[in-house]
Amino acid sequence: MAKKDLAAKHVPGIRAEDRWRLVRNIYDFFERDSQTAAVARILLSMLCVLVVWKIASLFVTNRLLLVPPEDVARALIGEVRRGAMWTNATATVTAVGSSFVVSVIVGVGIGLALASSRLLSLTGGPVLSALNSIPIIALAPLFIAWLGLGFASKFVLVLMVAVFPVVVTTEAGLRAADKQLIEAARSFNATATQIFTTVTFPFALPFIVSGIRVAWARALVGIVVAEFFGSFAGFGFAILSASQTFDTARVLGYVIVLGVMGLLGSVLLEALEHRLAPWRQE
Amino acid sequence: MSAPFRLRIENLDKTFTRPGKPPIDALRGIAMSIREGEFVSIVGASGSGKSTLLRIIDGLLPASAGAVYVDDQPVTGPGRDRAMAFQQDSLLPWKTVIENVAYGLRLGGTPRAKAHAVAQRFVDLTGLAGFENSYPHQLSGGMRQRVNIARALAVDPKILLLDEPFAALDAQTREIMQTELLRIWQESRKTVLLITHQIDEAVFLSEYVVVLSARPGTVRATIPVPISRPRSLDVKRQPEFLAIVDRIWKMIEAEVRASLTFSP
Numbered sequence: 001m002a003k004k005d006l007a008a009k010h011v012p013g014i015r016a017e018d019r020w021r022l023v024r025n026i027y028d029f030f031e032r033d034s035q036t037a038a039v040a041r042i043l044l045s046m047l048c049v050l051v052v053w054k055i056a057s058l059f060v061t062n063r064l065l066l067v068p069p070e071d072v073a074r075a076l077i078g079e080v081r082r083g084a085m086w087t088n089a090t091a092t093v094t095a096v097g098s099s100f101v102v103s104v105i106v107g108v109g110i111g112l113a114l115a116s117s118r119l120l121s122l123t124g125g126p127v128l129s130a131l132n133s134i135p136i137i138a139l140a141p142l143f144i145a146w147l148g149l150g151f152a153s154k155f156v157l158v159l160m161v162a163v164f165p166v167v168v169t170t171e172a173g174l175r176a177a178d179k180q181l182i183e184a185a186r187s188f189n190a191t192a193t194q195i196f197t198t199v200t201f202p203f204a205l206p207f208i209v210s211g212i213r214v215a216w217a218r219a220l221v222g223i224v225v226a227e228f229f230g231s232f233a234g235f236g237f238a239i240l241s242a243s244q245t246f247d248t249a250r251v252l253g254y255v256i257v258l259g260v261m262g263l264l265g266s267v268l269l270e271a272l273e274h275r276l277a278p279w280r281q282e
Numbered sequence: 283m284s285a286p287f288r289l290r291i292e293n294l295d296k297t298f299t300r301p302g303k304p305p306i307d308a309l310r311g312i313a314m315s316i317r318e319g320e321f322v323s324i325v326g327a328s329g330s331g332k333s334t335l336l337r338i339i340d341g342l343l344p345a346s347a348g349a350v351y352v353d354d355q356p357v358t359g360p361g362r363d364r365a366m367a368f369q370q371d372s373l374l375p376w377k378t379v380i381e382n383v384a385y386g387l388r389l390g391g392t393p394r395a396k397a398h399a400v401a402q403r404f405v406d407l408t409g410l411a412g413f414e415n416s417y418p419h420q421l422s423g424g425m426r427q428r429v430n431i432a433r434a435l436a437v438d439p440k441i442l443l444l445d446e447p448f449a450a451l452d453a454q455t456r457e458i459m460q461t462e463l464l465r466i467w468q469e470s471r472k473t474v475l476l477i478t479h480q481i482d483e484a485v486f487l488s489e490y491v492v493v494l495s496a497r498p499g500t501v502r503a504t505i506p507v508p509i510s511r512p513r514s515l516d517v518k519r520q521p522e523f524l525a526i527v528d529r530i531w532k533m534i535e536a537e538v539r540a541s542l543t544f545s546p
Contacts, residue, residue, distance in 0.1 A: 184372035187340055188386040188437065189360045198389070202376050279375040279419035 111170020173207025
């Protein structure tokens, strides 16, 4: 009793236990499994990054190496006002968007083919894993030599890096289908097509979506590299030209835009994955 | 005249051939028959091929010799006249209870609305009312097995095959589910063939119990259970019941012991 009274005296108005409960409640809220909490967590982590960044910029005063967040924000606003943001966004988003969609379609197609034929999987598998393990990014100059500067070379480079995770997860997901579920479907006299549409494919879907998530992250790396090597517009081009004029604020600004694109894609696809396979979390 | 045989098995052999290894004789000379409306169980030590036998009856596996007849029609593959409720979770995790129960009907081409109406009857019969829109992962093990049984019953098979349906349940839930199964059987008047390794379960539920020997599985004995119905769980404490359980246990004891020390 005496101890509690003593604690209460330190902070007039709020009793110690209430204060503790408030902290506990906030903590619980952030750990909760709801959408609001998920958004709050993202905002919290961004806030942490901003704070650390701001503090770092107080110590690193060379503005070629690091600029404070507000300078970056100002640079981004300037880019939007000048219209450069729009030009670059159009170039990057059309190339990465179209190539990403095609990678998903082609990736699922190849994955389906590999899962349906053992021979194809055994002969094509090594070729694919060899292609997957070489740094395709390093071939960027070659693609530009073949396809020229601009959309085509970007499209192909992104396709080459983004397609593999989809292929791998599609094949793995289709092969992972529960044998018990297949046997039950067969027991109910299901045709091969029905087994595919009611068991194998729904089972593989969350796997495929997780592959698509990886593909999106890779596609963003691919597009930036492609734009570094040869293009006249796009975020990668803007980053390269800004760094050549030592405009660190603009470099970081565009990197943040790319980061936001990556985060958005990842969050949306993760939500889709959870939606498709709610039984996996419990 | 006695009732016609719903299921007839004649001289059935099953041999698994393995490339580069000696073949395994799983079943040899199995012969048995079940009349319409009967509840029959097959017990045997693990490795006696009881699960293999059930899969051959369901048409999931071909027999090496001999034949299975349902209403004098030979079984050549899975068919609508038989339905199986499986041992483990074989429910589609992305479908709700009602959709899972309707699954067999939907595969058979029944329109969605009609399939769901039929499924609802079996959801009610198996005590799942109120859980129609739950997903399997939200249900207990006992509830999931109710869904499994409802799904098999919904296609209105001539014979219901149960592959150790309660093996994964705890002892108390299993006892409750056994009485539930008896109630469901009495209300649906189906012919039921159950595979189990629980001797008391087999005796409690069945009209007679078929005892399989260890590999190769042969029919060792057919033990009738002359205990009147309806049976409640109290039956399990009657001397008559215990004597039958004991008799079957003695038949397979040596084989069960062998299977404990030697696993194939």
